[in-house]
Amino acid sequence: MADQTSVSIRNLDLSFGAVEVLKDLNLDIGAGEFLVLLGSSGCGKSTLLNCIAGLLEINAGQIHINGRNVTWEEPSARGIGMVFQSYALYPQMTVRGNLSFGLRNARVPKAEIARRVKEAAEILQIEPLLDRKPAALSGGQRQRVAIGRALVRHVDVFLFDEPLSNLDAKLRADLRVELKRLHDRLGNTMIYVTHDQIEAMTLADRIAIMRGGRIMQLASPGEIYNRPANRYVADFIGSPSMNFYEGHLTQDAQVFESGDFRVPLAAYPFDSAQPGGRPVTLGIRPEHVLTGPMAKTAPVAMGATVEMVEPMGSDTLVWARVAGLPLRLRMDGQAAVAPGDQLDIGLDLARAALFDAKTELRL
Amino acid sequence: MSSTDSVPGGRRPARPPRRLTRNMTAKVASIPMVLTALVIFVGCTVWSIVYSFTKTRSIPKLEFVGFDQYERLWSTNRWLVSIENLAIYGLCSMVFSLVIGFVLAALLDQKIRFENTFRTILLYPFALSFIVTGLVWQWILNPNFGIQKVVQDLGFENFAFNPLSNADTVIYGVLIAGLWQGTGLIMVLMLAGLRGIDGEVWKASRVDGIPAWKTYIFIVIPMMKPVFITTLVIIASGIIKVYDLVVAQTSGGPGIASEVPAKYVYDFMFGRRNLGQALAGSTMMLVTVLIVLIPWAYLEFGSKKRG
Ligand SMILES: Nc1ncnc2c1ncn2[C@@H]1O[C@H](COP(=O)(O)OP(=O)(O)OP(=O)(O)O)[C@@H](O)[C@H]1O
Numbered sequence: 076m077a078d079q080t081s082v083s084i085r086n087l088d089l090s091f092g093a094v095e096v097l098k099d100l101n102l103d104i105g106a107g108e109f110l111v112l113l114g115s116s117g118c119g120k121s122t123l124l125n126c127i128a129g130l131l132e133i134n135a136g137q138i139h140i141n142g143r144n145v146t147w148e149e150p151s152a153r154g155i156g157m158v159f160q161s162y163a164l165y166p167q168m169t170v171r172g173n174l175s176f177g178l179r180n181a182r183v184p185k186a187e188i189a190r191r192v193k194e195a196a197e198i199l200q201i202e203p204l205l206d207r208k209p210a211a212l213s214g215g216q217r218q219r220v221a222i223g224r225a226l227v228r229h230v231d232v233f234l235f236d237e238p239l240s241n242l243d244a245k246l247r248a249d250l251r252v253e254l255k256r257l258h259d260r261l262g263n264t265m266i267y268v269t270h271d272q273i274e275a276m277t278l279a280d281r282i283a284i285m286r287g288g289r290i291m292q293l294a295s296p297g298e299i300y301n302r303p304a305n306r307y308v309a310d311f312i313g314s315p316s317m318n319f320y321e322g323h324l325t326q327d328a329q330v331f332e333s334g335d336f337r338v339p340l341a342a343y344p345f346d347s348a349q350p351g352g353r354p355v356t357l358g359i360r361p362e363h364v365l366t367g368p369m370a371k372t373a374p375v376a377m378g379a380t381v382e383m384v385e386p387m388g389s390d391t392l393v394w395a396r397v398a399g400l401p402l403r404l405r406m407d408g409q410a411a412v413a414p415g416d417q418l419d420i421g422l423d424l425a426r427a428a429l430f431d432a433k434t435e436l437r438l
Numbered sequence: 439m440s441s442t443d444s445v446p447g448g449r450r451p452a453r454p455p456r457r458l459t460r461n462m463t464a465k466v467a468s469i470p471m472v473l474t475a476l477v478i479f480v481g482c483t484v485w486s487i488v489y490s491f492t493k494t495r496s497i498p499k500l501e502f503v504g505f506d507q508y509e510r511l512w513s514t515n516r517w518l519v520s521i522e523n524l525a526i527y528g529l530c531s532m533v534f535s536l537v538i539g540f541v542l543a544a545l546l547d548q549k550i551r552f553e554n555t556f557r558t559i560l561l562y563p564f565a566l567s568f569i570v571t572g573l574v575w576q577w578i579l580n581p582n583f584g585i586q587k588v589v590q591d592l593g594f595e596n597f598a599f600n601p602l603s604n605a606d607t608v609i610y611g612v613l614i615a616g617l618w619q620g621t622g623l624i625m626v627l628m629l630a631g632l633r634g635i636d637g638e639v640w641k642a643s644r645v646d647g648i649p650a651w652k653t654y655i656f657i658v659i660p661m662m663k664p665v666f667i668t669t670l671v672i673i674a675s676g677i678i679k680v681y682d683l684v685v686a687q688t689s690g691g692p693g694i695a696s697e698v699p700a701k702y703v704y705d706f707m708f709g710r711r712n713l714g715q716a717l718a719g720s721t722m723m724l725v726t727v728l729i730v731l732i733p734w735a736y737l738e739f740g741s742k743k744r745g
């Protein structure tokens with residue numbers, strides 16, 4: 076990953092009146108890194124992004140961008156470009172006007188402005204639109220222009236606040252790929268706010284999952300998916316979400332028990348030796364429940380009864396019951412299962428997750 | 439065969455339903471109102487215009503005299519003063535209400551405390567009738583117990599502020615009262631317009647490094663064009679209503695220095711029993727209003743069809 080930090084946030088506090096939104100937040104982002112801030116609505120993602128941009132005055136802490144303390148700098152002096160969910164284009168100006176207004180205001184020479192506008196328009200393929208007004212553009216084109224407005228600033232850090240949320244699903248997928256290409260091509264640091272996990276998983280070098288103004292886990296998409304640090308992250312990532320079972324560890328910490336549901340933990344990769352005999356939560360993703368020939372050879376094998384089947388084309392989601400507990404599992408799209416069937420299943424414990432019932436942290 | 443039947447439009451009736459009979463009840467119900475509107479607005483307007491070309495004095499008489507009434511109108515000093523006053527009042531109140539209203543709205547929009555209190559205070563005069571406003575400002579501007587007296591009592595013996603008794607300044611005295619009453623409403627309209635601007639546009643312009651005043655002038659105000667057009671119409675209707683204010687505040691004095699066209703019409707109609715002359719004046723006012731209204735209607739409704 077990046078060898079040099081680009082954005083560094085130290086002990087950031089921010090509150091709106093009496094409402095504390097961000098609490099003692101620390102975050103380091105490497106140069107050229109694509110960091111995604113992911114979390115449910117109202118968790119403070121936009122607020123954090125606005126703090127980095129300088130659009131909100133913070134109550135305490137420091138923000139450094141490229142090694143410079145910018146805590147008290149104006150947004151325009153921080154070396155950032157920003158793209159908004161509502162595009163926020165200047166409606167009375169043409170696309171060219173939108174791209175160049177900030178530069179003209181900063182008294183950049185005319186020739187240089189023309190060069191930068193041309194370059195940005197080429198990268199984003201909006202050259203034919205340069206003389207149109209935003210009202211005459213589609214949503215996708217508008218968002219391209221908004222990205223262009225950040226591009227012409229020639230800054231090191233791009234901030235995106237849910238830039239694709241207002242677009243339809245197909246366009247969103249297209250633009251997502253384009254953003255990824257843009258990042259590969261420019262190599263800028265990008266901080267990207269979204270509540271769409273697909274966007275987060277596909278775009279990010281690292282994902283910061285936020286909840287209630289705190290970062291719950293900061294790691295690569297693979298790590299977050301495979302080794303969620305706590306129950307909230309495990310539940311938040313993955314669709315359909317993880318199966319959770321409340322139970323306890325046996326005294327020797329070798330078996331998870333929840334009534335008749337007993338799972339030997341020999342294959343579970345504990346972070347450290349754990350004392351037994353206490354309440355824990357076992358989580359297993361629907362796609363990590365093995366079926367067919369693999370189920371027989373799995374270290375943990377058992378039988379399940381199918382209750383409901385949801386065919387989704389590429390795969391099939393099966394709602395089943397094992398030892399009286401509900402279990403969702405994902406099977407091949409062609410799997411022939413029907414309610415009432417008995418299934419042999421296995422649990423891929425290497426990819427399961429055990430959480431302490433009280434602290435909700437991974438064991 | 440069966441597939442052609444299910445094509446949409448395949449079973450379309452041979453004739454479209456009669457336009458006239460659709461929503462018949464509603465149409466019948468609205469006839470009285472349509473008639474009222476036609477008779478009162480269109481009918482009376484036409485009647486006024488026709489009789490402005492006659493010799494009519496107090497009893498309407500269809501004895502045409504061509505443009506005689508208009509010639510007399512435009513050679514009457516009092517009418518000319520009225521027109522001049524209306525022009526000054528109109529122009530100034532247009533400019534100042536817009537500027538002051540917008541600036542107040544922009545100040546209120548800075549997320550200040552007690553915003554509601556300020557808004558209520560500034561909007562309060564609007565709830566008063568022009569008559570009350572006129573009387574209040576007649577007192578405030580009265581040299582013997584208004585502003586001038588108060589400032590002199592504070593020790594500034596030579597202070598003079600007495601616009602109402604000077605023929606050259608009296609219309610500005612009326613203007614102050616008019617602005618005091620009308621600006622609150624303009625401010626509230628502008629504030630609503632400002633609040634309608636997407637906050638992200640402001641953020642974008644801050645990131646672009648554009649100073650606030652430039653953002654207002656080049657981005658926000660152009661985005662508020664519809665609000666401005668509506669506001670202009672409201673100001674224009676206030677300008678035409680200035681009659682009440684003048685009657686209450688100065689009665690057209692000193693002399694004829696603060697006369698306005700509506701007062702001229704009123705006086706000739708009811709005071710001097712010269713209907714023909716009054717109707718000529720009112721027709722001229724109608725022409726002025728149309729000159730204002732037609733471009734507005736074009737701006738407001740014409741562009742939407744294209745857009
Ligand atoms: N101007 C404000 N005044 C008071 N509270 C605010 C303000 N802006 C945001 N908040 C609160 O701060 C919290 C975080 O808001 P924020 O906009 O950062 O959420 P978010 O994570 O971006 O959510 P979303 O995904 O819906 O955009 C919310 O609980 C919100 O109610």
Ligand SMILES: [Mg+2]
Pocket residue numbers: 120121122236
């Ligand atoms: Mg947000």
